[in-house]
Structure formats: C-alpha cells, structure tokens
Amino acid sequence: xxxxxxxxxxxxxxxxxxxxxxxxxxxxxxxxxxxxxxxxxxxxxxxxxxxxxxxxxxxxxxxxxxxxxxxxxxxxxxxxxxxxxxxxxxxxxxxxxxxxxxxxxxxxxxxxxxxxxxxxxxxxxxxxxxxxxxxxxxxxxxxxxxxxxxxxxxxxxxxxxxxxxxxxxxxxxxxxxxxxxxxxxxxxxxxxxxxxxxxxxxxxxxxxxxxxxxxxxxxxxxxxxxxxxxxxxxxxxxxxxxxxxxxxxxxxxxxxxxxxxxxxxxxxxxxxxxxxxxxxxxxxxxxxxxxxxxxxxxxxxxxxxxxxxxxxxxxxxxxxxxxxxxxxxxxxxx
Numbered sequence: 001x002x003x004x005x006x007x008x009x010x011x012x013x014x015x016x017x018x019x020x021x022x023x024x025x026x027x028x029x030x031x032x033x034x035x036x037x038x039x040x041x042x043x044x045x046x047x048x049x050x051x052x053x054x055x056x057x058x059x060x061x062x063x064x065x066x067x068x069x070x071x072x073x074x075x076x077x078x079x080x081x082x083x084x085x086x087x088x089x090x091x092x093x094x095x096x097x098x099x100x101x102x103x104x105x106x107x108x109x110x111x112x113x114x115x116x117x118x119x120x121x122x123x124x125x126x127x128x129x130x131x132x133x134x135x136x137x138x139x140x141x142x143x144x145x146x147x148x149x150x151x152x153x154x155x156x157x158x159x160x161x162x163x164x165x166x167x168x169x170x171x172x173x174x175x176x177x178x179x180x181x182x183x184x185x186x187x188x189x190x191x192x193x194x195x196x197x198x199x200x201x202x203x204x205x206x207x208x209x210x211x212x213x214x215x216x217x218x219x220x221x222x223x224x225x226x227x228x229x230x231x232x233x234x235x236x237x238x239x240x241x242x243x244x245x246x247x248x249x250x251x252x253x254x255x256x257x258x259x260x261x262x263x264x265x266x267x268x269x270x271x272x273x274x275x276x277x278x279x280x281x282x283x284x285x286x287x288x289x290x291x292x293x294x295x296x297x298x299x300x301x302x303x304x305x306x307x308x309x310x311x312x313x314x315x316x317x318x319x320x321x322x323x324x325x326x327x328x329x330x331x332x333x334x
Contacts, residue, residue, distance in 0.1 A: 001035035002108070004100045005056055005115060009143045010093065010122040012042040019043060021093050023122045025139050028147040035101060038094040053151060056082060059115035060166050079165045081114030081201075081310060083107075084148065088174025088209065088293075091123045099297050103171075106303040112310070119144050121179060141182035149187055153198035167201040169310050174242070174258070174293065177208040181225050188224035202310050203232045207240055207293045211254035215262040215270060226267045231316070233271045233309050235296070235331070236261040237279055242293035258293075271316045275302070275331040305331055 011026025012019055019042050030052035033040040047055070060080035085103055087096050100118045107116070121140040152168050172180040180203065187193050203225070214222050215234070225232065234257050243259040262272045278301065284291045285298050296302045305321040308314060317324055323332045 002059075002104060003035060004031075004033040004037075004097060004104070004118065005052065005059070006031040006033060006040070006045075006096075006100070006118045006120055007143075007148050008040075008042075008093075008120040009140045009147070010120060023092075025122050025143075028143050033097065038097040040093065040097070049151070056115050056117060057164065057166065061164060062113055064113065077163045077165045079167075081112070081167050081169060082152065083112075083114060083116045083169045083171060083310060085116060085118045086144070086170060086172045086176035086179050087118070087120065087123065088176050088207065089123045093120060096120050099173075099294075102297040103303075106297075106300060107307055110300070110304055110307050112307055114310075117148075119148055119179075123175070138178075138182055141179050142186050144179060144183040145187045145190060145193070149183060149198070149200075150190070150193055153193060153196050167312075169202040169204070170200060171204040171206065171306070172208065173296070174207045174209045177205045177210050177257075180205075181210055181214070181222055184224040184228055185221050187228070199228045199230065201230045201312060203229045204306060204309060205232065205234045205257065206296045207237070207242065208234055208258035209243060209256050212257050212260050212263055213254055215257055215266045217265055217267045226269065229269065231269050231271060231309070231312065233273060233316075234258070234262050235302075236272055236274050236276075237292060238274070238276050239279065240292050242290050271329065273305070273322060273329045273331050278302075278331045278333075301333070302331065 008021065008029045008031055009025060010021040011024040013022045020039070021042055029042060029046050030049055031040055031045045032047055032052065032055065033045050060082045061078040062080065063078055064080060065076065065078055085100060087099065096118055100116065104116045121143070170180055213219070217226070236258060238259060240259045243256040261274065262270055279292070279295060282295060282299060285295075288294060288298070301321060305319060308319045308321060316329065321331060322329050
C-alpha cells in the first residue's frame with residue numbers, strides 16, 4: 001500500500017507524553033503517513049522538505065520516460081503528475097486521511113500513476129465552526145503558496161536541469177476551492193513566483209464553496225486562477241444540501257458554484273459539468289452524513305471522469321463519461 005504524502009499547516013498540542021494536531025494554524029510540516037493511519041503523529045511522520053519533495057517527485061514520475069525522437073527538447077526526460085487535494089471545512093485530520101486514501105485507491109485502480117498530495121489546513125470537525133474555518137482557510141492560503149505551489153513551481157523552473165517534466169493539478173473540495181482561489185491570488189503578488197513562468201494543468205472543483213459571481217471572467221480575485229490554470233472544471237450538483245446551509249450562514253448573499261454552476265461569462269478555460277442525474281442513481285454510503293456534498297470520494301465513475309480531466313488528452317466535450325444536452329455537459333453514462 002502507498003503511504004500518504006501530506007502538507008500539514010495545523011498547530012500541535014502536547015498532553016503529557018502525547019502530541020497531536022489541533023484545528024488552529026501552525027507551522028508547515030511535510031508528512032509521510034502510512035496507509036490506514038488516520039491519526040498521524042506530528043513528529044514521527046514528519047520529513048524535512050527536501051526528503052519529502054524527493055519522495056513526491058519519485059512517485060509522480062516512477063522513472064517513466066516518453067519516447068521522443070533524437071534531438072527533441074524533452075528527449076530523455078522523465079514525466080509524471082502531481083494531484084494536490086485541498087479539503088473543505090468541518091474536516092478533522094482523520095477525515096482528510098480517509099479521503100486521501102479513497103482518492104489514492106480509486107484513481108490508482110483506474111490507472112493513475114502519479115503522486116497525490118493533501119494540503120491539510122486547520123479546519124475543525126464541527127459545522128458550527130464554519131466562519132472560523134473560513135478565516136483559517138484565508139490565513140493558510142499563503143502556506144499553500146509558499147510551502148506548496150512555490151516548492152513545486154521552483155521544481156518546474158528547474159526541470160531542464162533535472163530532466164523531469166511534471167504536471168501539477170489541484171482538486172478543491174468545498175472551502176478547499178476558496179483556499180485554492182485565494183492562494184493563486186496571493187501567488188500573483190509573490191515576487192519570487194512572479195519571476196517564474198509557473199502554471200498548473202488541471203484544477204477540479206467539487207462541492208465548490210465560492211460564489212458564482214467570482215467565476216466571471218472580469219473577477220479580480222479569480223484572475224490569477226484563470227491565468228495560471230490550463231483548465232478549470234467545476235462539478236455542479238444542484239442537490240448539494242451543504243451549500244444550501246452555507247448560503248443560510250452567509251445570509252443568502254451569493255449562490256455557490258458547487259450548487260448553481262458557473263456563469264455564462266466565465267473564461268473559455270472554465271468548464272461546468274452537472275452531476276445531478278448521475279448522483280441520483282447512486283446508493284448512499286450509510287456512514288456519510290453529508291452525502292450530497294462529499295459523494296465524489298466514493299464513486300468510481302466520478303473518479304474516472306476526474307482521471308480523464310487530469311490526463312487532459314481529450315476535449316471537454318469528448319470525455320466519454322459525459323453527455324452533451326442542449327449545449328451543456330452532464331456526468332452521465334451514455
């Protein structure tokens with residue numbers, strides 16, 4: 001079984017001889033956690049940044065090489081993929097470990113050969129903590145930039161010396177989409193990153209807890225996300241009850257993209273996929289209290305569509321896990 005590779009920005013607490021993670025922002029730690037360990041120890045699972053990055057790159061490439069003709073710019077290069085998972089609010093560290101395991105097992109079963117990394121920001125495990133979680137998400141978006149995106153972007157910038165061509169992708173669940181959007185905004189203001197021609201390949205948004213309005217092409221906060229991502233795919237479920245709840249908490253000010261989809265004036269690299277009809281065919285996992293918001297981790301068909309998206313070989317309308325109806329895309333079996 002593969003270990004789980006984690007960037008953790010939670011603070012820690014000691015109680016007697018025990019040390020554990022808490023739901024407050026802290027120093028960034030790079031972890032390697034054994035499969036099935038849902039309560040990682042802050043010290044025993046920690047690696048230094050260099051060791052951790054080497055493990056990520058080795059897993060991403062697995063010494064795979066594309067066949068190129070002699071003299072091709074990428075002749076002899078290894079290649080691979082890194083998928084960064086950014087979780088949502090109301091998630092304990094145990095929740096993140098379980099969902100990381102599910103993503104890793106489901107995608108690997110379908111043929112994904114890259115590395116999956118979780119960016120674990122300090123959310124609590126109580127729904128009433130929504131506003132505090134959102135505040136912590138905003139604070140730790142900067143950590144996603146300097147301790148995640150920048151680390152991997154510097155590796156991208158050095159790919160000619162390393163002879164390593166790695167694509168970076170992100171998947172943001174719920175408030176994780178907000179963390180990603182804020183991180184890209186902050187990254188555009190970072191002088192070191194400004195000097196690097198950095199980009200990510202695919203960004204997938206599931207149960208997205210960002211406003212529909214923010215996905216308009218002229219939105220200033222989202223402009224960096226639009227500019228630095230090759231394709232952004234929003235998976236929309238009109239029956240997502242958690243996003244209805246967060247609308248109430250926000251006094252109903254702005255509908256969320258995970259529930260109502262992206263606006264018509266989104267940039268051309270933004271794709272909306274309506275999952276409602278497929279979701280209605282699924283049998284609920286009894287242990288999942290928030291099924292309409294987090295079913296993605298349990299569904300092979302969604303993971304198959306996600307893998308087609310990550311691979312990026314097909315046009316949005318040609319991905320075989322989708323159908324086109326009245327010009328709109330649906331996740332649905334033909």
